[in-house]
Amino acid sequence: MPRVYVSSVIDAPAAKxxxxxxxxxxxxxxxxxxxxxxxxxxxxxxxxxxxxxxxxQNGDRIRERxxxxxxxxxxxxxxxxxxxxxxxxxVATIRLKxxxxxxxxxxxxxxxxECAPEAAAELVAGIGxxxxxxxxxxxxxxxxx
Amino acid sequence: xxxxIRSTVIDWPVEEVWAVLRDFNGHDRWHPIVADSMIExxxxxxxxxxxxxxxxxxxxxxxxxLLTLSDADMAFSYCLLETPVPLLN
Numbered sequence: 001m002p003r004v005y006v007s008s009v010i011d012a013p014a015a016k017x018x019x020x021x022x023x024x025x026x027x028x029x030x031x032x033x034x035x036x037x038x039x040x041x042x043x044x045x046x047x048x049x050x051x052x053x054x055x056x057q058n059g060d061r062i063r064e065r066x067x068x069x070x071x072x073x074x075x076x077x078x079x080x081x082x083x084x085x086x087x088x089x090x091v092a093t094i095r096l097k098x099x100x101x102x103x104x105x106x107x108x109x110x111x112x113x114e115c116a117p118e119a120a121a122e123l124v125a126g127i128g129x130x131x132x133x134x135x136x137x138x139x140x141x142x143x144x145x
Numbered sequence: 146x147x148x149x150i151r152s153t154v155i156d157w158p159v160e161e162v163w164a165v166l167r168d169f170n171g172h173d174r175w176h177p178i179v180a181d182s183m184i185e186x187x188x189x190x191x192x193x194x195x196x197x198x199x200x201x202x203x204x205x206x207x208x209x210x211l212l213t214l215s216d217a218d219m220a221f222s223y224c225l226l227e228t229p230v231p232l233l234n
Contacts, residue, residue, distance in 0.1 A: 009154055101153035 002120040003112050004092075006132035010105040012143035014098040017105045018074045021094065024052055024066050028110065030142060033057055051081065060084050067091070074108045087115040088124055094135075097099075108134055163219045169211050170197055178202055196226065 010017050020030055025045035027034040037047050038055035053063050066075035075095035076088040092111035099106050115123055155162055170190035173179040182199035184190050191214055198208050208226040
């Protein structure tokens, strides 16, 4: 089962970073690759089980279900329901941990999924760089200092 | 129940940091307040359940039991058995 793991250090307090990313419907506000997003059926974006329906800047449509959310442990876990990528059973978690030394944040973004063996390397690299690392780079630009 | 937590960033590959930390009996080599240490009954330092017996630089004597060791998660946990400072568990 291919696995993506990307981690980063963000020079801002964990509570401040969490406040920025906790809203399951707020990707367009902080992630440069996402153009727009809505929660289906008018549900609150922190209702576990809700579904976000969003588009990338290139027009691709993705739907994802919120599986887990914790303000205490600062993580959000979600699954892809529909996407144009050649994969299935995609589950991802974005998680923050406080770095007490300097009041900074350790951020981890992981995903596991199934796909044809020949597609794995490209998917892992693409998701790791264009979704996860790009997201962390954006947060660093927006919050650091 | 009081809780202490500290976290930091160490500018070194994690596998190499873990290689140093995983030695339950090696803290006298890297921690400034530990003067000496030995594992009781000649047990290996990575045997879960082993006890390290050590002294601080001020002469205090402590014994700690290794509760958990995981190379997969790069983590270990331990508890104090005897200490000059009154603590429970």
